[in-house]
Amino acid sequence: MSAEPAAAAAPATNPIAPRRLAIGGILKEAFLTAIVALVLAIPLVGFRIVESGGTTGLRTRFWWVAIATGAVFAGRLALGLWRGAMPPRAVTGASWFDPVARYGRRHARLAAAAGIAVALALPALPYASRSVVDLATTVIIYVMLGWGLNVVVGLAGLLDLGYVAFYAVGAYSFALLAHDLGFTFWEALPLSGLLAATAGVLLGFPVLRLRGDYLAIVTLGFGEIIHILLLNWTSLTYGPNGIGDIPRPGLFGLVFERRAPPGFTTFHDFLGVPFNPSQRIDFLYYLVLALALIVNLFTLRLRRLPIGRAWEALREDEIACRALGINPVNVKLSAFGIGAMLGGFAGAFFATRQGFISPESFTFTESATILAIVVLGGMGSQMGVVLAALLLVVLPELGRGFAEFRMLIFGAAMVGIMVWRPQGLLARREPSLRLHPRGDGP
């Protein structure tokens, strides 16, 4: 009983006791911040130009200045008090919310399995309208684009600002092969991936010696060249009019139409169910999903092969790679080629889903969005790309109700995420091979 007052009298000597709030310091800081706010507020909100009867006058609004200053003071004070009341930050550097660190690898696997299960069941879920399935298809196309760019940027560390070029090459290859040469979906798909990969290797050659900023600028230029080529090479690409009537994929010769073209059977006739246009959308969704899962396995596997480790080694230190006998030319070209091939597949799916493509779809904004998906997701992280693609595609859709504030909210969310997790949503790197199984040893 007598110990209690003693402990209360000397809180500073007890390391476990909460730190005493330095009210004076917090007040002072809030006061200084308020002065800065005052200085800024006078020109920004203190004056107002008013027009009355042809003359322009200046009217003062010092009341507003007072409100702004007071709000900043109160806000800063509250922030200071809140921070003072919080326990001191651990010095481990770990974020207070790091899902992977917190829930471990096993839970991450569970999350991936749950994600795949939801994706598989999506068209059958009660709220899944045609537009939801369609949106999900878009998300998966972006996931594939993100995985493709992830090989180039996340693994090989080659900053590519013109990735949309390969997306465009894939889409146009598919459209032209199908539209002009009469190839079916299944013939045109691998060819468009191959053509995009060729474009990737072709871009790779001139930029072999470049890195970082310089590489970014050249790839940016390449993206623009492809865009302008699509617009102006009208004899091949049909220019700004675009290409329509791109055939839809069939399933073992069955077509997803109300009435079969001569020599074909429709899917609904074959199964004996009534025709429903959503069958086609669901089928395309499953097709994209299947290819995305294959792409995921493919890239995960590649990462564990010597080629994937060489990509990462190249990202870490190119000179050391050369000293170890790794030919950087092959490593870079393979990264560009494989990244471009995945972009080409995504482009082919985009073309067949839309049924119509034009150069409008392949602008720099697309490149920026795909890069944002990779950076936001966490460079090199497969799951991160999925999360980021979901966020970047679905968020603008959800925001439609906010009309003109949509992009503002979207931008604010991106800034917020990058402040919250500068390394990306899921940034933890899983080694490509382990000596000790996980959980064994330190």
Next chain:
Amino acid sequence: MSEKLLEVTHLSMRFGGLSAIEDLSFTANQREITALIGPNGAGKTTVFNCLTGFYRPSGGSLVLHRDARRFALERMADHRIAREAGVARTFQNIRLFAGMTLLENLVVAQHGELMRASRFSVAGLLGFPPYRRAEKIAVGKARDWLDRLGLTDRADMAAGGLSYGDRRRLEIARAMCTGPALLCLDEPAAGLNPHESAMLNDLLRAIRDEYRIGLLLIEHDMKVVMGISDHIVVLDHGNKIADGTPEAVRADPGVVRAYLGEPEEAGE
């Protein structure tokens, strides 16, 4: 008894008007530690960069003998020098793959063999047994090195998190994982404490005696140089001023002058 491993003849390297190396000739033998010493700016690292293909020499030849084959290094690309001629190197400012684990660093060094085993990724993608076997062998080799360095526990940690001395030793292990004929070390003892320096000496001697390869060493730490070198080449301002056993070099008046900076003769 001592076979020639590396023959440097009339090597010169000029950067514009600056002559970093002038007419340098020396040989390094198999199963010997050859040290390249000299004051700062003597051109030691330039010799290394010529040798490993990072610079193309302005003149002269660099010949490496490996398995009765003769490699003209001055005409080969850097990655081919490492893979085919078997010249491995470490760097003055350590160049590990900091974000990758210790094990990965050592496995990346075996890229050539693994790439061949994975049939340029096709067989590797399909998980064919020959690739799995090759991977197992590569991991085993890496593990032997980690055991030797006492870093096995930390095999799955990022290499950037190691202490300075461990990073230096890991870089040597990584170079050894390429299976070299000649190991070039650029100031391996720089920044090491006496204990770490002694461990390094043991490691280098063990490499020479067990793997029976030649080592070429740039070093400022005279204790390391005199302690382990079989043969010393002294450079000053791009010229060779002495060449011989540690005892001979130590007694050489020219070397003493270059190191202690005695006043140079008038007219020079």
